[in-house]
Amino acid sequence: xxxxxxxxxxxxxxxxxxxxxxxxxxxxxxxxxxxxxxxxxxxxxxxxxxxxxxxxxxxxxxxxxxxxxxxxxxxxxxxxxxxxxxxxxxxxxxxxxxxxxxxxxxxxxxxxxxxxxxxxxxxxxxxxxxxxxxxxxxxxxxxxxxxxxxxxxxxxxx
Amino acid sequence: xxxxxxxxxxxxxxxxxxxxxxxxxxxxxxxxxxxxxxxxxxxxxxxxxxxxxxxxxxxxxxxxxxxxxxxxxxxxxxxxxxxxxxxxxxxxxxxxxxxxxxxxxxxxxxxxxxxxxxxxxxxxxxxxxxxxxxxxxxxxxxxxxxxxxxxxxxxxxxxxxxxxxxxxxxxxxxxxxxxxxxxxxxxxxxxxxxxxxxxxxxxxxxxxxxxxxxxxxxxxxxxxxxxxxxxxxxxxxxxxxxxxxxxxxxxxxxxxxxxxxxxxxxxxxxxxxxxxxxxxxxxxxxxxxxxxxxxxxxx
Ligand SMILES: C[S@@+](CC[C@H](N)C(=O)[O-])C[C@H]1O[C@@H](n2cnc3c(N)ncnc32)[C@H](O)[C@@H]1O
Numbered sequence: 001x002x003x004x005x006x007x008x009x010x011x012x013x014x015x016x017x018x019x020x021x022x023x024x025x026x027x028x029x030x031x032x033x034x035x036x037x038x039x040x041x042x043x044x045x046x047x048x049x050x051x052x053x054x055x056x057x058x059x060x061x062x063x064x065x066x067x068x069x070x071x072x073x074x075x076x077x078x079x080x081x082x083x084x085x086x087x088x089x090x091x092x093x094x095x096x097x098x099x100x101x102x103x104x105x106x107x108x109x110x111x112x113x114x115x116x117x118x119x120x121x122x123x124x125x126x127x128x129x130x131x132x133x134x135x136x137x138x139x140x141x142x143x144x145x146x147x148x149x150x151x152x153x154x155x156x157x158x
Numbered sequence: 159x160x161x162x163x164x165x166x167x168x169x170x171x172x173x174x175x176x177x178x179x180x181x182x183x184x185x186x187x188x189x190x191x192x193x194x195x196x197x198x199x200x201x202x203x204x205x206x207x208x209x210x211x212x213x214x215x216x217x218x219x220x221x222x223x224x225x226x227x228x229x230x231x232x233x234x235x236x237x238x239x240x241x242x243x244x245x246x247x248x249x250x251x252x253x254x255x256x257x258x259x260x261x262x263x264x265x266x267x268x269x270x271x272x273x274x275x276x277x278x279x280x281x282x283x284x285x286x287x288x289x290x291x292x293x294x295x296x297x298x299x300x301x302x303x304x305x306x307x308x309x310x311x312x313x314x315x316x317x318x319x320x321x322x323x324x325x326x327x328x329x330x331x332x333x334x335x336x337x338x339x340x341x342x343x344x345x346x347x348x349x350x351x352x353x354x355x356x357x358x359x360x361x362x363x364x365x366x367x368x369x370x371x372x373x374x375x376x377x378x379x380x381x382x383x384x385x386x387x388x389x390x391x392x393x394x395x396x397x398x399x400x401x402x403x404x405x406x407x408x409x410x411x412x413x414x415x416x417x418x419x420x421x422x423x424x425x426x427x428x429x430x431x432x433x434x435x436x437x438x439x440x441x442x443x444x445x446x447x448x449x450x451x452x453x454x455x456x457x
Contacts, residue, residue, distance in 0.1 A: 047280035080302040
């Protein structure tokens with residue numbers, strides 16, 4: 001079992017990274033129970049976090065995976081908390097959305113670049129892809145290439 | 159099976175074709191992910207028609223692969239048969255409560271409960287089958303559910319491990335599934351008189367366990383997707399024999415063409431209170447065959 005300190009550290013790293021990269025206010029999550037499993041951060045209501053029962057398979061929703069140099073929010077989490085994203089969002093049209101849902105990598109059209117920087121502040125790394133007002137999921141951006149991070153089980157093909 | 163349907167009083171020339179005809183496709187709006195207005199605007203091309211008894215459930219005219227829609231991917235909608243949305247409508251979950259869904263996989267009703275609770279409080283979504291748990295967790299994920307703990311226990315255990323704990327309990331029981339023949343013939347493969355006997359024994363244990371796990375003043379719903387009286391009125395009567403003060407409440411849902419519970423079957427008289435059970439038949443109601451009982455525990 002992991003010590004409480006390590007768990008708190010991992011959660012704090014996840015929250016501060018979500019704030020730094022996406023502008024998500026960490027206070028939003030303070031009203032929930034957060035916990036870790038390996039390098040994943042999970043979120044549930046306090047009652048769901050505290051209840052003791054035999055043979056619990058899981059509690060709540062996995063919201064992020066913490067890597068050595070980055071934090072990737074899950075598709076399920078950004079679909080729920082997408083309205084909180086202020087930075088590093090890319091807007092996809094219908095065709096791009098279809099490819100994204102199918103789990104593909106694609107060249108996307110980013111807004112005008114001024115002096116090497118995207119005017120909307122989108123930088124290489126994990127971004128949240130949107131269609132209209134709806135957060136679709138997470139992509140990995142490098143230049144104009146967007147690699148969909150939609151898990152295999154959630155992909156929509158055709 | 160047909161002889162039994164005839165014995166239940168159905169005119170087979172009407173009943174059987176209706177049973178085999180797929181009902182209209184329906185979806186439920188998942189308010190954990192978006193508002194009713196937002197989703198209806200987004201799906202206006204499908205011309206959704208409200209079912210009447212639940213303002214988040216809609217029928218569509220033309221058949222669609224709902225699973226391929228963006229709205230489905232986003233978890234804004236859940237494709238669910240109209241009848242299957244009734245048990246939770248009748249259960250009427252409230253925010254901040256503690257609720258048990260005793261046989262929850264694949265999660266159509268658990269996700270509906272979580273949405274009605276607005277992702278607050280505690281929902282325990284239990285199922286005994288290790289094979290069916292992944293579909294349950296996948297549906298909870300897609301629906302954005304945060305208030306749920308998934309357990310893998312025989313529902314029979316809850317009466318002991320969580321006595322008088324829950325505000326509400328749903329027992330959407332394993333059953334002979336006669337009402338689902340329009341969707342698949344799987345029910346025919348498992349159907350036999352001995353299967354009904356075996357299932358009704360399990361259902362009796364589950365309904366007792368659920369009643370024990372309910373707080374005084376709590377409410378539970380017992381539902382099946384089958385017509386067999388042994389699995390419906392028989393199970394509820396069994397509970398009433400053991401707990402005569404349990405109350406089978408009448409339910410009145412707007413626009414729903416339902417029938418009362420059977421008063422007897424093959425010479426067995428049921429407890430008169432089972433007339434308050436809601437019975438749905440495919441030749442009268444556009445949805446799968448279902449049976450729903452709302453039962454409360456006195457304070
Ligand atoms: C009718 S299905 C439930 C459907 C589910 N409520 C939904 O709406 O998606 C019945 C479920 O009961 C489960 N089951 C069977 N025996 C059980 C038991 N003794 N305890 C708990 N679950 C059981 C089965 O694995 C099956 O998933």
